[in-house]
Amino acid sequence: MNARAQSEAEFTPRQREVLDAVLALMVKEGGSLSTARVAREARCSKETLYKWFGDRDGLLTATVRWQASKVKSPALPQSRLTGSELRDALRDFAASWLTVVSGEPSIALNRAAIGHAGTDKSRLGDIVLRNGPYAMARRLEPLFRLGRDEGLLQFEAVEDAFSAFFGLAVGDIQIRMLLGEEKNLGKDDIERRAERAADRFLALFGTTARD
Amino acid sequence: MNARAQSEAEFTPRQREVLDAVLALMVKEGGSLSTARVAREARCSKETLYKWFGDRDGLLTATVRWQASKVKSPALPQSRLTGSELRDALRDFAASWLTVVSGEPSIALNRAAIGHAGTDKSRLGDIVLRNGPYAMARRLEPLFRLGRDEGLLQFEAVEDAFSAFFGLAVGDIQIRMLLGEEKNLGKDDIERRAERAADRFLALFGTTARD
């Protein structure tokens, strides 16, 4: 079962409507949420919310999963990687990731997860971690290993290479937006930033073998 | 009036005790806070809290300022910068910044600020932004410009150079800790990471002129 089929099996269409309403509401309210508002906005009853999702936390968790299932990652070359293919893949990956993390749903969900992290009962932070940085690392790792196998990259620990790539791509953008800075990252901003991140990553971790 | 005298003039000793209690409580509670708990923990009355700080937001704002006034930045060379001095300064700066952002007070305050960002009335996000990324950029900028004047660095926009430095130093550490990942960043971890960040930054933005 592929990811798309799984995500479609996980929630009924009506539930997906409700979860989209949750996302819209969180974006509008800046990350906060009340079950009454959700019910009114989604035209459903609170009782149904609690029947479907258990409690407020379950509703938030389901929303994170629903949002994560909508994010697609760019296709990565599978074998016989050339230098320019590697560069393009890194650039596309950085652009895709920047688009996600600078998007309003991601900002709202991260705000909610961070606000509730540290409180005992909530596993929301874990969920966002798994669907955020960890997912990025997991998807990037094969590309890094392939690049190393092909003699295009050199690095010791893959975690270190990933952290550097994340840093070059995202920089201080995410924390600034989470803190409320008004900064509409345009499509061309993202492209330019992704390009620079890929080039700089290759300058640090690339070998002399190019193309 | 220097920063230290200013911070001492801003709050009375008793007020500073209260603000330290706020910090301790926020660390213990993971970023959340209630005025009643603060009053009990600090052995003061709620009425005094409201008299001194106006409202809950004012209390949080004062706490952020109090914490910020306690953070010292490493002394930077003022003129006639050599390559190794530049590298050391960058390394020390990265280490200092990593120590701050991975510290429990910073995590707690950033959680509170992010959780309340996006709501209309709260200027808490602005305050943390000004005392966080913006302050880092402001203090780093003279060093960058000096390095460029000395022919040791080359960059076009100082914001771009700063964002790259921030990314290389912090990477995904801050967002992961904010999301609740248990990761005690030890002193040696910080030193190693700062060293690598400085070297990589120089590899990207340094000229061939060294030492």
Added chain:
DNA sequence: GCAGTGCTGTACCGTACGGTACGGTACAGC
């Protein structure tokens, strides 16, 4: 001694919100 002041501790109010209960409606299966 006494008024004034600044603080503590606590009781209290209003409200927002998580969660539950219940009446009413649409519809599917028989």
Added chain:
DNA sequence: GCTGTACCGTACCGTACGGTACAGCACTGC
């Protein structure tokens, strides 16, 4: 038509919390 099911809308409960009021205590200046 009858029954069960799933859902909507809303009223309601308990609690937590921001903010206020007030009584009492310690201390200062006179």
